[in-house]
Amino acid sequence: MCLAVPVQVVAVEGDEAEVDAGGVRRRVSITLTPEVKVGQYVLLHTGYAINIIDEAEAKETLKLLEDMLRLDEASR
Amino acid sequence: MKFVDEYRDTGLGRKLVERINRISTKPATMMEFCGGHTVAIMRHGIRQLFPSHIKLLSGPGCPVCVTAHHDLDQAIALVQTPGTIVTTFGDMMKVPGSESSLQQARADGADIRIVYSPHDSLEIARNNPRKLVVFLAVGFETTTPGVAATILEAERTKIENFCIKSLLKVCPPVIRALLNLGEVKLDGLICPGHVSAVIGSRPWEFIPEKYHIACAVTGFEPLDILLSIDRLVEQIEKGEPKVETTYTRGVRPEGNLRAQKLMEHVFEPCPAQWRGLGTVPASGLKPRAEYSSFDADIRIPVKVKAAVEPKGCLCGEILRGIKTPPDCGLFSIRCTPENPVGPCMVSSEGACAAYYQYGR
Numbered sequence: 387m388c389l390a391v392p393v394q395v396v397a398v399e400g401d402e403a404e405v406d407a408g409g410v411r412r413r414v415s416i417t418l419t420p421e422v423k424v425g426q427y428v429l430l431h432t433g434y435a436i437n438i439i440d441e442a443e444a445k446e447t448l449k450l451l452e453d454m455l456r457l458d459e460a461s462r
Numbered sequence: 463m464k465f466v467d468e469y470r471d472t473g474l475g476r477k478l479v480e481r482i483n484r485i486s487t488k489p490a491t492m493m494e495f496c497g498g499h500t501v502a503i504m505r506h507g508i509r510q511l512f513p514s515h516i517k518l519l520s521g522p523g524c525p526v527c528v529t530a531h532h533d534l535d536q537a538i539a540l541v542q543t544p545g546t547i548v549t550t551f552g553d554m555m556k557v558p559g560s561e562s563s564l565q566q567a568r569a570d571g572a573d574i575r576i577v578y579s580p581h582d583s584l585e586i587a588r589n590n591p592r593k594l595v596v597f598l599a600v601g602f603e604t605t606t607p608g609v610a611a612t613i614l615e616a617e618r619t620k621i622e623n624f625c626i627k628s629l630l631k632v633c634p635p636v637i638r639a640l641l642n643l644g645e646v647k648l649d650g651l652i653c654p655g656h657v658s659a660v661i662g663s664r665p666w667e668f669i670p671e672k673y674h675i676a677c678a679v680t681g682f683e684p685l686d687i688l689l690s691i692d693r694l695v696e697q698i699e700k701g702e703p704k705v706e707t708t709y710t711r712g713v714r715p716e717g718n719l720r721a722q723k724l725m726e727h728v729f730e731p732c733p734a735q736w737r738g739l740g741t742v743p744a745s746g747l748k749p750r751a752e753y754s755s756f757d758a759d760i761r762i763p764v765k766v767k768a769a770v771e772p773k774g775c776l777c778g779e780i781l782r783g784i785k786t787p788p789d790c791g792l793f794s795i796r797c798t799p800e801n802p803v804g805p806c807m808v809s810s811e812g813a814c815a816a817y818y819q820y821g822r
Contacts, residue, residue, distance in 0.1 A: 387497060387498070387524060387601060388496060388497075388523075389656070392464065417611045418607050432551075432605055434579070434608035436608075437712055437721075440714075447689070447709075448468060448469075454481075
């Protein structure tokens with residue numbers, strides 16, 4: 387029910403955007419994320435982009451995870 | 463797919479499981495609040511990766527499952543009111559009420575349309591000017607901003623034959639109610655990721671502060687979930703509960719302020735009935751007085767008889783985390799996704815449906 391999927395914004399037009407959802411183009415509302423830019427990813431839920439995905443944070447999470455596991459292995 | 467596949471790396475996942483099993487010494491009973499997390503945990507077989515002292519329980523975070531019988535009966539009465547078209551999400555159709563379901567009502571001639579977005583209701587209203595289109599709004603804070611935006615657009619574009627039957631709910635009060643019951647002893651809580659995308663991670667801070675329960679806000683891919691379990695286990699081992707977010711790509715501490723503003727502008731808190739938990743103060747949302755023309759409860763109030771709950775159904779106990787689906791005598795025998803008795807078997811994110819599909 388609270389399912390939201392990451393989709394990439396390919397065009398912005400007023401409070402709507404065209405997004406690429408795994409190869410399928412769709413029109414969605416960006417009234418909740420008006421600052422979104424073309425190229426960014428958003429979390430899409432029931433036709434609304436509910437948040438912009440923070441790409442730097444996405445990379446940081448994976449880096450932290452890899453660092454933690456590496457450190458773990460080194461200390462064993 | 464970007465922001466999906468990177469979080470499904472099995473090599474990293476395996477190492478993370480090993481790490482969790484190595485650092486965990488204390489009993490760790492954790493609840494995943496959100497039905498979406500339950501499905502992901504079952505689909506990826508995550509429960510089975512840990513020894514018996516690490517327990518994962520399903521919680522009440524499935525909006526369809528927690529919809530009370532009384533509210534369903536009202537929705538069914540609404541669709542039987544002449545001159546209405548009811549729009550709703552597909553998950554609601556098969557949920558049994560006291561005597562019927564929306565699906566049964568539709569078979570009997572009621573005009574019910576399944577929509578992908580609340581916004582689709584406006585197009586239906588435009589095309590059916592002599593009918594009143596009622597959106598049966600079910601959902602948590604993830605869904606509510608879109609419903610608020612739909613109401614504001616209806617107002618702006620002067621669509622008068624549209625309103626909503628609000629079954630919208632908010633999550634923090636119900637977690638408080640669940641913890642106050644004290645039936646289930648939790649060491650950790652996996653907080654809902656997409657609810658938090660809207661409200662932020664701060665609203666969960668009362669949980670470690672008041673209840674000394676570790677919290678992790680996370681996403682829905684296997685690595686997200688494993689990382690949240692790792693964080694929870696570490697907090698539990700140290701005895702230092704706090705709120706950690708392992709889904710920072712989608713959740714900021716303050717959430718989406720614009721979405722919150724829209725939600726607060728259109729809706730106000732009200733008591734809501736939760737299946738299994740009864741009435742929880744300020745856990746529901748209804749349109750504010752200035753938007754009362756969009757409130758089906760005011761526009762076309764319906765009366766229903768006292769609800770009749772199905773005998774033997776343990777959905778209430780399952781939603782409170784004190785029973786699991788296999789504990790229920792009806793599970794997979796009388797209650798299946800084809801012929802569901804309780805809502806947890808209907809919703810694709812219900813615990814019973816998830817156990818039925820992945821856990822048998």
